Amino acid sequence: MDTLQLDLVLAAMAHPSRRRMLDLVSSMPGMSVTAVASHFDVSRIAVMKHLRILETAGLITSRKKGRVRHLFFNPIPIQLVYDRWTTQYAGFWAGRMADLKTRIEGRAGTEELKSA
Amino acid sequence: MDTLQLDLVLAAMAHPSRRRMLDLVSSMPGMSVTAVASHFDVSRIAVMKHLRILETAGLITSRKKGRVRHLFFNPIPIQLVYDRWTTQYAGFWAGRMADLKTRIEGRAGTEELKSA
DNA sequence: ACAACATGTAACCCCAAGGTTACATATCAG
Protein backbone atom coordinates (compact mmCIF):
# COMPACT_ATOMS: atom_id res chain seq x y z
CA MET A 1 0.00 0.00 0.00
CA ASP A 2 1.54 3.26 -1.12
CA THR A 3 1.70 6.39 1.01
CA LEU A 4 -0.91 8.16 -1.06
CA GLN A 5 -3.47 5.45 -0.55
CA LEU A 6 -2.61 5.26 3.14
CA ASP A 7 -3.13 8.99 3.40
CA LEU A 8 -6.52 8.79 1.69
CA VAL A 9 -7.74 6.04 3.99
CA LEU A 10 -6.55 7.63 7.23
CA ALA A 11 -7.83 11.06 6.23
CA ALA A 12 -11.19 9.54 5.40
CA MET A 13 -11.38 7.75 8.74
CA ALA A 14 -10.33 10.85 10.67
CA HIS A 15 -13.81 12.38 10.54
CA PRO A 16 -16.34 11.06 13.11
CA SER A 17 -19.28 11.44 10.74
CA ARG A 18 -17.51 9.40 8.10
CA ARG A 19 -16.81 6.65 10.61
CA ARG A 20 -20.49 6.64 11.52
CA MET A 21 -21.29 6.36 7.83
CA LEU A 22 -19.03 3.35 7.57
CA ASP A 23 -20.85 1.81 10.51
CA LEU A 24 -24.19 2.45 8.87
CA VAL A 25 -23.27 1.10 5.46
CA SER A 26 -21.55 -1.93 6.90
CA SER A 27 -24.60 -2.76 9.00
CA MET A 28 -27.01 -2.20 6.12
CA PRO A 29 -25.31 -3.15 2.87
CA GLY A 30 -26.82 -1.57 -0.23
CA MET A 31 -28.46 1.36 1.51
CA SER A 32 -29.02 4.55 -0.48
CA VAL A 33 -27.42 7.96 -0.14
CA THR A 34 -30.66 9.46 1.12
CA ALA A 35 -31.02 6.71 3.69
CA VAL A 36 -27.56 7.50 5.01
CA ALA A 37 -28.29 11.23 5.01
CA SER A 38 -31.42 10.70 7.09
CA HIS A 39 -29.21 9.72 10.02
CA PHE A 40 -27.32 13.01 10.07
CA ASP A 41 -28.16 16.59 10.90
CA VAL A 42 -26.18 18.06 8.02
CA SER A 43 -27.47 18.46 4.50
CA ARG A 44 -27.63 15.67 1.95
CA ILE A 45 -24.94 17.40 -0.10
CA ALA A 46 -22.58 17.37 2.86
CA VAL A 47 -23.24 13.65 3.29
CA MET A 48 -22.60 13.11 -0.42
CA LYS A 49 -19.24 14.79 -0.11
CA HIS A 50 -18.32 12.55 2.80
CA LEU A 51 -19.39 9.49 0.85
CA ARG A 52 -17.28 10.59 -2.10
CA ILE A 53 -14.25 10.87 0.16
CA LEU A 54 -14.93 7.41 1.54
CA GLU A 55 -15.34 6.00 -1.94
CA THR A 56 -12.14 7.66 -3.17
CA ALA A 57 -10.33 6.05 -0.27
CA GLY A 58 -11.79 2.70 -1.30
CA LEU A 59 -13.70 2.27 1.94
CA ILE A 60 -17.02 2.30 0.13
CA THR A 61 -18.13 1.04 -3.26
CA SER A 62 -21.36 1.93 -4.99
CA ARG A 63 -23.57 0.66 -7.78
CA LYS A 64 -26.32 2.69 -9.33
CA LYS A 65 -29.64 0.95 -9.95
CA GLY A 66 -32.06 3.30 -11.63
CA ARG A 67 -32.05 6.53 -9.68
CA VAL A 68 -30.70 4.93 -6.51
CA ARG A 69 -27.04 4.59 -5.62
CA HIS A 70 -26.48 1.53 -3.49
CA LEU A 71 -23.59 1.73 -1.06
CA PHE A 72 -21.37 -1.08 0.16
CA PHE A 73 -18.70 -1.16 2.80
CA ASN A 74 -15.25 -2.40 1.82
CA PRO A 75 -12.96 -3.38 4.71
CA ILE A 76 -9.88 -4.12 2.61
CA PRO A 77 -8.22 -0.70 2.99
CA ILE A 78 -8.55 -0.90 6.76
CA GLN A 79 -6.97 -4.31 6.70
CA LEU A 80 -4.05 -2.93 4.74
CA VAL A 81 -3.65 0.01 7.11
CA TYR A 82 -3.47 -2.12 10.19
CA ASP A 83 -1.38 -4.75 8.52
CA ARG A 84 1.15 -2.07 7.67
CA TRP A 85 1.00 -0.50 11.11
CA THR A 86 1.35 -3.60 13.15
CA THR A 87 4.19 -4.68 10.90
CA GLN A 88 5.99 -1.36 11.13
CA TYR A 89 5.87 -1.30 14.89
CA ALA A 90 6.19 -5.03 15.24
CA GLY A 91 8.85 -4.71 17.89
CA PHE A 92 6.57 -2.68 20.11
CA TRP A 93 3.55 -4.86 19.53
CA ALA A 94 5.28 -8.09 20.23
CA GLY A 95 6.84 -6.67 23.35
CA ARG A 96 3.58 -5.34 24.68
CA MET A 97 1.77 -8.56 24.07
CA ALA A 98 4.52 -10.82 25.32
CA ASP A 99 6.18 -9.20 28.28
CA LEU A 100 6.26 -5.47 28.98
CA LYS A 101 9.10 -5.63 31.48
CA THR A 102 11.30 -7.57 29.12
CA ARG A 103 10.79 -5.02 26.38
CA ILE A 104 11.68 -2.08 28.59
CA GLU A 105 14.81 -3.69 29.97
CA GLY A 106 15.90 -4.78 26.52
CA ARG A 107 15.62 -1.28 25.14
CA ALA A 108 16.86 0.62 28.17
CA GLY A 109 20.29 1.23 26.66
CA THR A 110 18.91 2.78 23.49
CA GLU A 111 17.48 5.74 25.39
CA GLU A 112 20.93 7.21 25.71
CA LEU A 113 21.29 7.53 21.96
CA LYS A 114 22.85 10.69 20.66
CA SER A 115 20.54 13.17 18.97
CA ALA A 116 23.34 14.96 17.11
CA MET B 1 -12.09 3.62 24.00
CA ASP B 2 -14.39 6.62 23.80
CA THR B 3 -15.18 8.45 20.59
CA LEU B 4 -13.19 11.51 21.62
CA GLN B 5 -10.00 9.55 22.16
CA LEU B 6 -10.56 7.65 18.92
CA ASP B 7 -10.98 10.92 17.11
CA LEU B 8 -7.76 12.31 18.57
CA VAL B 9 -5.76 9.27 17.56
CA LEU B 10 -7.10 9.01 14.02
CA ALA B 11 -6.82 12.75 13.44
CA ALA B 12 -3.23 12.62 14.65
CA MET B 13 -2.38 9.75 12.34
CA ALA B 14 -4.05 11.38 9.35
CA HIS B 15 -1.10 13.68 8.65
CA PRO B 16 1.84 12.15 6.74
CA SER B 17 4.43 14.24 8.59
CA ARG B 18 3.07 13.07 11.93
CA ARG B 19 3.29 9.46 10.82
CA ARG B 20 6.90 10.06 9.83
CA MET B 21 7.50 11.53 13.26
CA LEU B 22 6.09 8.41 14.86
CA ASP B 23 8.47 6.37 12.74
CA LEU B 24 11.39 8.51 13.82
CA VAL B 25 10.61 8.48 17.53
CA SER B 26 9.85 4.78 17.56
CA SER B 27 13.16 4.04 15.85
CA MET B 28 15.15 6.33 18.14
CA PRO B 29 13.52 6.39 21.57
CA GLY B 30 14.35 9.47 23.63
CA MET B 31 15.26 11.74 20.75
CA SER B 32 14.82 15.50 21.20
CA VAL B 33 12.41 17.88 19.56
CA THR B 34 15.22 19.57 17.65
CA ALA B 35 16.46 16.21 16.43
CA VAL B 36 13.02 15.41 15.06
CA ALA B 37 12.74 18.86 13.48
CA SER B 38 16.04 18.38 11.67
CA HIS B 39 14.38 15.71 9.52
CA PHE B 40 11.71 18.05 8.20
CA ASP B 41 11.61 21.07 5.93
CA VAL B 42 9.12 23.00 8.02
CA SER B 43 10.02 25.15 11.01
CA ARG B 44 10.72 23.80 14.47
CA ILE B 45 7.51 25.42 15.75
CA ALA B 46 5.46 23.53 13.18
CA VAL B 47 7.12 20.31 14.29
CA MET B 48 6.39 21.17 17.92
CA LYS B 49 2.71 21.60 17.10
CA HIS B 50 2.65 18.20 15.42
CA LEU B 51 4.36 16.64 18.40
CA ARG B 52 1.84 18.22 20.73
CA ILE B 53 -1.00 16.74 18.70
CA LEU B 54 0.66 13.34 18.84
CA GLU B 55 1.19 13.65 22.58
CA THR B 56 -2.40 14.75 23.18
CA ALA B 57 -3.52 11.68 21.29
CA GLY B 58 -1.31 9.60 23.54
CA LEU B 59 0.83 8.36 20.66
CA ILE B 60 4.01 9.80 22.15
CA THR B 61 5.09 10.61 25.68
CA SER B 62 7.83 12.97 26.77
CA ARG B 63 9.85 13.82 29.81
CA LYS B 64 12.11 16.79 30.17
CA LYS B 65 15.73 16.38 31.24
CA GLY B 66 17.31 19.77 31.68
CA ARG B 67 16.56 21.80 28.59
CA VAL B 68 15.91 18.76 26.41
CA ARG B 69 12.55 17.09 25.96
CA HIS B 70 12.96 13.39 25.31
CA LEU B 71 10.29 11.79 23.18
CA PHE B 72 8.97 8.23 23.33
CA PHE B 73 6.59 6.34 21.11
CA ASN B 74 3.52 4.76 22.68
CA PRO B 75 1.71 2.13 20.61
CA ILE B 76 -1.19 1.60 23.02
CA PRO B 77 -3.65 3.98 21.30
CA ILE B 78 -3.09 2.21 18.00
CA GLN B 79 -3.84 -1.05 19.74
CA LEU B 80 -7.12 0.42 21.00
CA VAL B 81 -8.10 1.59 17.53
CA TYR B 82 -7.23 -1.83 16.22
CA ASP B 83 -9.46 -3.49 18.80
CA ARG B 84 -12.33 -1.13 18.09
CA TRP B 85 -12.33 -1.93 14.41
CA THR B 86 -11.81 -5.61 14.59
CA THR B 87 -14.77 -6.01 16.93
CA GLN B 88 -17.02 -3.61 15.08
CA TYR B 89 -16.46 -5.11 11.65
CA ALA B 90 -15.91 -8.61 12.91
CA GLY B 91 -18.19 -10.08 10.30
CA PHE B 92 -16.07 -8.72 7.49
CA TRP B 93 -12.67 -9.80 8.63
CA ALA B 94 -13.12 -13.55 8.56
CA GLY B 95 -9.84 -15.08 9.57
CA ARG B 96 -7.71 -12.30 8.11
CA MET B 97 -7.07 -10.26 11.25
CA ALA B 98 -6.99 -13.25 13.51
CA ASP B 99 -4.16 -14.52 11.37
CA LEU B 100 -2.28 -11.24 11.69
CA LYS B 101 -2.70 -11.22 15.44
CA THR B 102 -1.40 -14.76 15.60
CA ARG B 103 1.67 -13.81 13.60
CA ILE B 104 2.47 -10.99 16.00
CA GLU B 105 1.85 -12.80 19.23
CA GLY B 106 3.73 -15.88 18.14
CA ARG B 107 6.58 -13.98 16.59
CA ALA B 108 10.09 -15.30 16.96
CA GLY B 109 11.74 -12.15 15.54
CA THR B 110 10.87 -8.99 13.66
CA GLU B 111 12.43 -10.26 10.46
CA GLU B 112 9.74 -12.74 9.60
CA LEU B 113 7.11 -10.10 10.30
CA LYS B 114 8.63 -7.74 7.78
CA SER B 115 8.55 -10.43 5.15
CA ALA B 116 4.82 -10.79 5.50
C1' DA C 1 29.33 35.26 33.99
C1' DC C 2 27.70 34.80 29.62
C1' DA C 3 27.12 33.10 25.02
C1' DA C 4 25.07 29.43 22.66
C1' DC C 5 21.46 26.32 22.72
C1' DA C 6 16.66 23.78 23.40
C1' DT C 7 12.32 24.65 24.18
C1' DG C 8 7.95 27.43 24.88
C1' DT C 9 4.54 31.21 23.85
C1' DA C 10 2.15 34.70 21.08
C1' DA C 11 0.29 36.80 17.11
C1' DC C 12 -0.51 36.36 12.66
C1' DC C 13 -1.44 34.40 7.58
C1' DC C 14 -3.25 31.16 4.07
C1' DC C 15 -6.02 27.78 2.22
C1' DA C 16 -8.54 23.65 2.12
C1' DA C 17 -12.07 21.02 4.65
C1' DG C 18 -16.77 21.04 5.66
C1' DG C 19 -20.80 23.27 5.39
C1' DT C 20 -24.64 25.82 2.93
C1' DT C 21 -28.36 27.14 -0.93
C1' DA C 22 -29.84 27.00 -5.62
C1' DC C 23 -30.37 24.66 -9.59
C1' DA C 24 -30.15 20.45 -12.95
C1' DT C 25 -30.95 15.78 -14.35
C1' DA C 26 -32.84 11.36 -14.35
C1' DT C 27 -36.10 7.83 -12.86
C1' DC C 28 -40.17 5.88 -10.57
C1' DA C 29 -45.30 5.88 -9.46
C1' DG C 30 -49.90 7.32 -10.48
Next chain:
DNA sequence: CTGATATGTAACCTTGGGGTTACATGTTGT
Protein backbone atom coordinates in the same frame (compact mmCIF):
# COMPACT_ATOMS: atom_id res chain seq x y z
C1' DC D 1 -47.79 12.53 -19.12
C1' DT D 2 -46.82 14.47 -14.76
C1' DG D 3 -45.47 15.08 -10.24
C1' DA D 4 -42.63 13.29 -6.67
C1' DT D 5 -38.24 11.26 -5.73
C1' DA D 6 -32.96 10.35 -5.79
C1' DT D 7 -28.98 11.91 -7.13
C1' DG D 8 -25.52 15.25 -9.21
C1' DT D 9 -23.38 19.90 -10.05
C1' DA D 10 -22.19 24.70 -9.13
C1' DA D 11 -21.15 28.71 -6.50
C1' DC D 12 -20.34 30.33 -2.26
C1' DC D 13 -19.20 31.05 2.91
C1' DT D 14 -16.85 30.09 7.30
C1' DT D 15 -13.81 27.75 10.35
C1' DG D 16 -9.80 25.65 11.76
C1' DG D 17 -5.46 23.14 10.49
C1' DG D 18 -0.89 24.00 9.32
C1' DG D 19 2.37 27.19 8.47
C1' DT D 20 5.19 31.44 9.58
C1' DT D 21 8.07 35.17 12.39
C1' DA D 22 9.21 37.40 16.65
C1' DC D 23 10.09 37.10 21.18
C1' DA D 24 10.72 34.83 26.01
C1' DT D 25 12.52 31.47 29.23
C1' DG D 26 15.47 28.24 31.03
C1' DT D 27 19.88 25.36 30.72
C1' DT D 28 24.48 23.98 29.35
C1' DG D 29 29.38 24.63 28.50
C1' DT D 30 33.49 27.36 28.64
